[in-house]
Amino acid sequence: MGDAVRTVDPSEHVALVDLVNRVLDRGVVVSGSVMISVADVDLLYLGLKLVLTSTERIERAQARAEEPPALPPSAP
């Protein structure tokens, strides 16, 4: 494929984001429990927490960007 498309075969390499999006979020649910909600603190839990923090930061940054700029001290 050309430069505009990069292809990745999951049997050779898989990014954590693709893995988490599928293995933790999709697929058949047998027991009805969501493991992540009762997980001990571990690498993935910390990783997700970092992602959540990052999302919040992004949302705060977006909110700041949408804030109207400060009004002039006195309108003419």
Next chain:
Amino acid sequence: MSGLHVYCLTAGAGPPVGLAGIGGRRVGGWSAGGLCAWASPLDASPAPDARLLRVHHDVVLTAFRDSAVLPVRFGQWLPDPDALATWLEREGERMRSELERLRDTVEFGVRVAQREEEPHAPTPPRHEQPEPREYLRTIARRRAAKREGLARRDAVVGRLSSAVGGLVREERVVPTAPGDLAAVAHLVDRARVEPYREAVARFFQRQAPFCAEVTGPWPPWSFVA
């Protein structure tokens, strides 16, 4: 008796002898309801980490290489084999129907990004107080830029859907990772994998400044009902 961590379901094919799963435990096949569940005996549900997710993924891929498979979400742990057999008997018909629907299909993920940063209109430093008219223009520019960004995203996803539509059975919009503009999952017949890849490549060669990372073939994670 130990509990079971379940990896996936097949229509009957069991795991190869010697396949190791989470914790190095043997992956065995538990059959009931016309299904075979690939599972490892574990005393408790494993806490997820990146390494265990990859082990789970590898077991599902092993099943996927040789047969139709329904991937099971990580963390599905049952307290004993009887609980698994009960679930397989209860859900057997629905799961067999899903296996049949997804037979000979694979999933591809397409993450769309924009190559170069769009030039931004210069904004005055925060400490400078804009004139009222400039203040309103700034708001209007920001709102317009946001609308345009969303419209570009919707347009590129729509054009991609049209370009590969004849080669894709189903499409799901999936959550985007930071830095991505859009992400979709496509369900594709195994026999159409190469035409699909070529169609996606052709499409993005004409879509500058957009580019894509295509991952697959995956088991049909995003299409299990």
